[in-house]
Amino acid sequence: MRIGELSRRTGVSVPTIKFYVREGLLPAGRLTSPNQAAYDETHVRRLRLIRALMDVGGLSVAAVREVITAVDDPERPVHALLGEAAERMVPRYGGEPAEGEEGDGEEDGGLVEARERVDALIREREWRCFPGSLAAEALAVALAALGAVGHERFAEVLDDYADAAERVARADLEYVGRHVVREELVESVAVGTVLGDALFAALRRLAQIDASDRLFGGKGEKGTEGEKEKE
Amino acid sequence: MRIGELSRRTGVSVPTIKFYVREGLLPAGRLTSPNQAAYDETHVRRLRLIRALMDVGGLSVAAVREVITAVDDPERPVHALLGEAAERMVPRYGGEPAEGEEGDGEEDGGLVEARERVDALIREREWRCFPGSLAAEALAVALAALGAVGHERFAEVLDDYADAAERVARADLEYVGRHVVREELVESVAVGTVLGDALFAALRRLAQIDASDRLFGGKGEKGTEGEKEKE
DNA sequence: GCTATCTGATAGTGCCACTATCTATGATGG
């Protein structure tokens, strides 16, 4: 198929497809003549992956490129890939939130303390991961941020969160073991990690709405009344 | 305190503080003379809230403004805030993933089907929430995206995810009931929802790394044996 | 008085994800 059909089938505009090729997210089409190229199902699939990661997972072009590079590299040992894939896609909150750069001694945002707490958690649960990994740091940053806004005691529910996280991780791996063939393993982990975050966040919100309605709302009727869709 | 000290104490630059005031995220200081204003602890706290929501939660300025508007409104019932804060915080690109706009009849991205599945889930679990809420729609979009990239069977683990979500929501509400006084309720829910997402995502990644190491890795390094849970 | 700091305003910056436009070439069809 030519680029026009690829565009139609994926809902991505032609210039945007060219942009993705330039950015290294999508392999170029196979040239059949100096100004004609053929695209196939792999391009359709890849394009859908890109859009899913960006639209639903909220990843940037650069992040998508990293994920895709890992997905495309056939050399990497599976387990390294899994760890890496999971590591690399800490969405946006992953970078350097520049939380303690003022360094005036007055505050470090409680990051040091939070890191200790994270290390302790990992030790307690005997999780096999580097304590200094990006995910561990992201966790510490989130904990420190909670402390900074006056919710340091939120850490008390950390264990409940960790239980839930273990359950989700177990479900993920079970799914992978059940349905995924070896060549698709890495992509599945990438997809599952990114889209799974969005999935879980949405579920959590629904469950929260339900729980808070039962606790605080629940003026007899069902459902949050009003609930104006948008503005 | 004057703006310089506020800046020092929070690590936010003076121009940025002024920017937040202009944007309606932060109340202006109390003017003590035509060109001097005094700031207090509430400004420090608010500024930290803003940075936490943006840096850790990944919210945009506009999203932070909406959350803060809700936080500042003393009339707002808690569960209405949940509907608001919880649903407004799809990262930066989040709003309308524009997933089915091609509408050429060929594909709708499976959104319709996904919505049905979501409605069924809500019914089964007897969750008290409006089935057309943004959270429900976000869930449907995530499910549809999974289907579009060839992982429609991922929906099989939806129940495990939902169990975990319920557990987290229960922990959230428990925390709120234990530690939060009425005036801070709304802010706590906002903070907990946004930062809780980041917290859980990080925990999930750690748990995944652990689980995948147990399943696929451990080639002679630390903790060799497989110890696979099932199957 | 002198200097550092402040308010409030306007304009500018840098990044990012596209999007527009152009040339030259080849495909398609009557």
Place this chain on the structure above:
DNA sequence: CCATCATAGATAGTGGCACTATCAGATAGC
């Protein structure tokens, strides 16, 4: 054969966003 259309590839531009720079004029505190 020739008109019309789609295409590759390249360069430049757009719009949104989160700041950031600069300025004038006023004040604080020594």
